[in-house]
Amino acid sequence: MHVTIEHAETAIRAARDKAAELGTQMCIAVVDSGGNLKAFYRMDGAWVGSIDIAQKKAKTAVFFGMMTGQIGQLSQPGGPLYGIEHSNEGLITFPGGIPIVDADGEMSGAIGVSGSTVENDHAVAEAGAKAIGNTELPAHPWRT
Numbered sequence: 001m002h003v004t005i006e007h008a009e010t011a012i013r014a015a016r017d018k019a020a021e022l023g024t025q026m027c028i029a030v031v032d033s034g035g036n037l038k039a040f041y042r043m044d045g046a047w048v049g050s051i052d053i054a055q056k057k058a059k060t061a062v063f064f065g066m067m068t069g070q071i072g073q074l075s076q077p078g079g080p081l082y083g084i085e086h087s088n089e090g091l092i093t094f095p096g097g098i099p100i101v102d103a104d105g106e107m108s109g110a111i112g113v114s115g116s117t118v119e120n121d122h123a124v125a126e127a128g129a130k131a132i133g134n135t136e137l138p139a140h141p142w143r144t
Contacts, residue, residue, distance in 0.1 A: 002032055002108050002109070003031075003038050007100075007108075007132045007133075008039035008109075010131050010132050011111055011131050012030060012041045014130070015111065015125065015128030015131075017127070018124045019113075019116075019124045022116070022120050024120050025046040025116075026046055026050070026114065026115035027040070027041070027043070027050040027115055028054060028111065028124070029111065030100075030110070031055070031109050032062075033062060033106075033108055033109055034062075035059040035063055037058075040055070043115070046115045047114075050114035053092055054096070055112060057096045058110045058111055058112030059088070060091040060093065060112075061097035061111075061112065062110035063088060065107055065137050067099070067122075067135070068091075068098075071084065071093045072093035072095070075093045095118040095119070095122035096122055096124075097110060097113075098110060098111055098112075098129045099135060099137060100129050100133045101137055111125050112125065113125040
C-alpha cells in the first residue's frame with residue numbers, strides 16, 4: 001500500500017488536532033515511500049523556517065526507515081552515523097519525523113512535523129502517523 005491523498009489528509013487532521021491540544025502551531029508534511037511530498041499543511045502562526053524542517057524530517061524518516069530521533073542518537077560524534085545529516089541534500093536528525101507503516105509491515109511513507117519543542121513535534125507526528133498506520137518497521141538485518 002502507498003500513502004494516498006486521503007491517508008495524507010487524515011494524518012494531517014490528526015496531527016493538527018494534537019497540535020491544537022498542545023497549543024502549538026506546526027508545519028506538517030506527509031511524503032510517500034519515495035520521499036516525495038504528498039501533502040503539506042502550515043498552521044496559522046507556524047514559523048516559516050519550519051516548512052523546510054518538517055519536509056526534511058519526513059524525508060529523513062522514509063529514507064532510513066526509522067524515527068528521526070533514533071537517527072539523531074546514532075549520529076552523535078563517535079556514533080555509527082556521525083555526519084549523516086549532510087547527505088541527501090540535508091537531513092534532520094532530531095525528533096519529529098516518523099515512518100508510516102502499513103498493515104503488511106511495509107513502509108508506505110512518513111510524516112514530519114516542526115514548530116515547537118522536539119517533544120511536541122514528535123507527539124504531533126506520532127498522532128498523525130498512528131491515524132493511518134503503525135510507526136515501527138518489522139525487524140530487518142540491516143536496520144540498527
